[in-house]
Amino acid sequence: SSELTQDPAVSVALGQTVRITCQGDSLRSYYASWYQQKPGQAPVLVIYGKNNRPSGIPDRFSGSSSGNTASLTITGAQAEDEADYYCNSRDSSGNPLFGGGTKLTVL
Amino acid sequence: QVQLVQSGAEVKKPGSSVKVSCKASGGTFSSYTISWVRQAPGQGLEWMGRIIPILGIANYAQKFQGRVTITADKSTSTAYMELSSLRSEDTAVYYCAREFGLLFDYWGQGTLVTVSS
Numbered sequence: 001s002s003e004l005t006q007d008p009a010v011s012v013a014l015g016q017t018v019r020i021t022c023q024g025d026s027l028r029s030y031y032a033s034w035y036q037q038k039p040g041q042a043p044v045l046v047i048y049g050k051n052n053r054p055s056g057i058p059d060r061f062s063g064s065s066s067g068n069t070a071s072l073t074i075t076g077a078q079a080e081d082e083a084d085y086y087c088n089s090r091d092s093s094g095n096p097l098f099g100g101g102t103k104l105t106v107l
Numbered sequence: 108q109v110q111l112v113q114s115g116a117e118v119k120k121p122g123s124s125v126k127v128s129c130k131a132s133g134g135t136f137s138s139y140t141i142s143w144v145r146q147a148p149g150q151g152l153e154w155m156g157r158i159i160p161i162l163g164i165a166n167y168a169q170k171f172q173g174r175v176t177i178t179a180d181k182s183t184s185t186a187y188m189e190l191s192s193l194r195s196e197d198t199a200v201y202y203c204a205r206e207f208g209l210l211f212d213y214w215g216q217g218t219l220v221t222v223s224s
Binding site: 030031035037042043045048049088089095096097100101 | 142144151152153154157166168169202204206209210211212214215216217
């Protein structure tokens, strides 16, 4: 099977830039998608594909990928960006696989 | 705009089963892929399985094989996830989500299933 590894927690000062990473072998073959989850709410898709944002997602969110690592970057983090972030790709069977999640704190 | 509305919270005894529904509106239900994802308290997201209603084909994560059954009723645009032989570790919020290629673009609101004696 495969794994997607994320840092459990990351912090960023208000208005600064933060990168959240996701590592896994499957990322050499598949793009990651990224989800934001606030307490008590369902996840929300924020980035997918090479670097695509669904309608309504601010352009301070961007994605990138290199080798076995996918990254979600928030440029100019806002207080409302404080949330858990999950990456998603595929396992060795081609089924969806989530990273363990990163708790983002905006200071 | 696709909307997924799930059934309400459930409290179940260990060893019993639970069936959660997910009613879709907007778009063409039969052409969707509906996945089920669960989240235990304070934990991350875990994919359980999916169904393609137009084909009636479901596949499951190895961890849940034999214990989960995902079905769909095209006439009511509703997907179902049934989990059997419940244990305390199955206490979680269960989400349905539309799987579109490599992403999940619409999510239900979640259904809390509590397993307790």
